[in-house]
Amino acid sequence: MPTVSVNTHFPGYEIIGELGRSNARVLKARHLATGELVAIKHFALNTDAETLRRFRLESQLMTDIRHPNVVRVREVQLDMPMPFIVMDWIEGGNLRTLLAEREYLDVPVSIRLGQQMAEAFKAIHSRGIIHRDIKPENILFRVLPSEEIHFLLTDFGVARLREQSQTMTGQSLMTYEYASPEQFDNPRGVDVATDYYSLGVVLYESLSGRVPFSMTDSSGMATFMNQVLRTSPPELQLPSGQYLPPSLNTLLDWMLVKNPAERLSDVNELVLLLGQANVEQLQASRSGGRRAPVSARTVAAPIAAPQTPRPVPSQPIYEEEPANSLTKWNIGLASLLVALLIGLAVIYTNRQKNKVSSTITPDSTQMITDSSTATEVAADTTSTWSDHSSRSSEDSDEIEDHSETTTEPVPPISMPDSSGVVEDTTRIP
Numbered sequence: 001m002p003t004v005s006v007n008t009h010f011p012g013y014e015i016i017g018e019l020g021r022s023n024a025r026v027l028k029a030r031h032l033a034t035g036e037l038v039a040i041k042h043f044a045l046n047t048d049a050e051t052l053r054r055f056r057l058e059s060q061l062m063t064d065i066r067h068p069n070v071v072r073v074r075e076v077q078l079d080m081p082m083p084f085i086v087m088d089w090i091e092g093g094n095l096r097t098l099l100a101e102r103e104y105l106d107v108p109v110s111i112r113l114g115q116q117m118a119e120a121f122k123a124i125h126s127r128g129i130i131h132r133d134i135k136p137e138n139i140l141f142r143v144l145p146s147e148e149i150h151f152l153l154t155d156f157g158v159a160r161l162r163e164q165s166q167t168m169t170g171q172s173l174m175t176y177e178y179a180s181p182e183q184f185d186n187p188r189g190v191d192v193a194t195d196y197y198s199l200g201v202v203l204y205e206s207l208s209g210r211v212p213f214s215m216t217d218s219s220g221m222a223t224f225m226n227q228v229l230r231t232s233p234p235e236l237q238l239p240s241g242q243y244l245p246p247s248l249n250t251l252l253d254w255m256l257v258k259n260p261a262e263r264l265s266d267v268n269e270l271v272l273l274l275g276q277a278n279v280e281q282l283q284a285s286r287s288g289g290r291r292a293p294v295s296a297r298t299v300a301a302p303i304a305a306p307q308t309p310r311p312v313p314s315q316p317i318y319e320e321e322p323a324n325s326l327t328k329w330n331i332g333l334a335s336l337l338v339a340l341l342i343g344l345a346v347i348y349t350n351r352q353k354n355k356v357s358s359t360i361t362p363d364s365t366q367m368i369t370d371s372s373t374a375t376e377v378a379a380d381t382t383s384t385w386s387d388h389s390s391r392s393s394e395d396s397d398e399i400e401d402h403s404e405t406t407t408e409p410v411p412p413i414s415m416p417d418s419s420g421v422v423e424d425t426t427r428i429p
Contacts, residue, residue: 009042009080009081009082009084010027010029010042010082012031012033013029013031013032013038013040013086014029014030014032015027015029015040016028016029016030016037019039024042024043026039026040026041027039027041027042028040029086031074031086036089038086039086039088039089039090040087041084041087041155042082042083042084043082043083055078058128058129059076059078059085060076061127061128061129063075063076065123065127067120067123068119068150068152069116069117069120069123069151070120070123070124070153070154071087071088071140071153071154071155072087073085073086074086087154090140090141090142090152092140092141092142092143093140094136094137094138094140094141095113095136095139095140095141095151095206096135096136096137098141098149099136099205099206099209103209103239104205104206104209104238105207106242107207107238107243107244107248107281108278109206110203110206111245111248111274111277111278113139113202113203113206114199114203114251114270114274115271115274115278116150116151116152117134117139117151117202118267118270118271118274120152120153121195121199121267124153125195125267130191130194130195131155131195131198132183132190132195133175133178133198134153134178134195134198134202135175135177135178136205138154139153139154139202140153140154176215176224177201177211177213177214177215178202178211179194180193180194180198180260181197181229181258181260182194184225184229185229191260191265192265193260193261193263193265194260196255196263196264196265196270197255197263199255200252200255200256201256203251203252203255204233207238207248208236208237208238208239209239212233212256213227213228213231233252233256236249236252243281243285245276245278245280245281245284246277246280247273247276248273248274250273251264251270251273251277254273255270
């Protein structure tokens with residue numbers, strides 16, 4: 001763009017081009033000291049001294065605001081031949097151009113718009129600043145790397161400079177279609193409730209593509225004002241059959257109330273309802289467009305509608321399977337235990353039998369040994385009786401010694417010895 005030769009009116013800035021004109025002239029410029037791009041808005045004012053004084057007080061507050069959803073005000077000059085305000089340059093555009101391209105915004109984008117404007121309200125209303133002129137032209141946006149649209153509020157406080165209803169040319173500066181009812185009756189006595197009404201109109205238009213009340217060539221000012229002051233807004237109809245979250249519909253009804261004292265004007269309540277609307281939108285999109293997979297062993301419960309009890313699914317048959325499996329396992333374990341006990345009993349019985357058999361065998365062997373010894377003693381008795389006596393004594397001693405060294409019971413050993421003695425006695429005659 002060619003440089004506009006009005007640099008003398010804006011010292012310290014190089015004017016790059018003109019962006020547009022509405023109630024003020026908007027210029028794109030470059031700050032000479034930093035090289036940063038800025039937007040300059042200047043006015044041809046015909047206002048009273050009291051209005052100008054109030055705006056001077058607010059201008060210092062505006063330059064102190066640093067918020068991601070508020071366009072930063074760098075400088076305010078009211079004593080220049082052409083009073084102007086310098087703001088950050090936002091690459092992207094305003095909501096009006098976005099609506100011209102898309103006709104309307106999807107419900108999630110509209111909810112995000114409301115949430116980010118609520119954050120802007122926190123920043124300006126907490127400092128006592130009332131915007132007074134919220135409309136699509138004063139809501140800028142930029143597209144983030146994530147492709148999400150980020151909204152920013154601009155021109156807050158500037159409407160105080162236009163509180164007088166007539167300009168030098170006799171044309172009204174008020175944006176009628178977004179103005180609250182009280183702005184028609186008492187524009188100097190408005191409070192923060194007027195910003196909530198205007199935001200409600202913006203959200204209504206973003207969702208449906210049209211404002212609640214339109215000032216057309218066929219309807220005069222009287223008809224339009226009567227609608228704004230007394231007629232309820234038409235029921236919101238979303239294009240393309242979109243789902244309208246109940247909380248969002250309730251929010252718009254409360255924001256468009258005619259009486260400012262009854263209108264929703266609490267930012268925390270605004271944030272809460274927008275959050276509920278976002279949850280309802282997510283639930284609707286999940287139940288309608290994406291279903292959870294259901295396997296042979298999984299029963300998926302349906303997603304309940306908002307504020308309705310969640311249906312309790314009937315218990316599947318396969319839920320009894322773990323108990324049956326556990327019973328079968330117990331039976332198998334018990335059977336194995338019984339078989340093990342029986343096996344141990346059989347092994348124990350066999351070991352006892354073997355032990356008894358081993359105990360009897362050494363005794364029989366000993367008896368045979370003792371019998372052979374007795375035979376030798378009988379053979380030796382063919383000698384003299386004296387030899388027999390001494391032999392018997394020695395044999396008895398040997399038997400006693402053998403009995404002491406034998407670990408088996410004595411009765412089986414003594415039996416052969418006794419029979420031997422009897423046999424020797426019969427052979428003596």
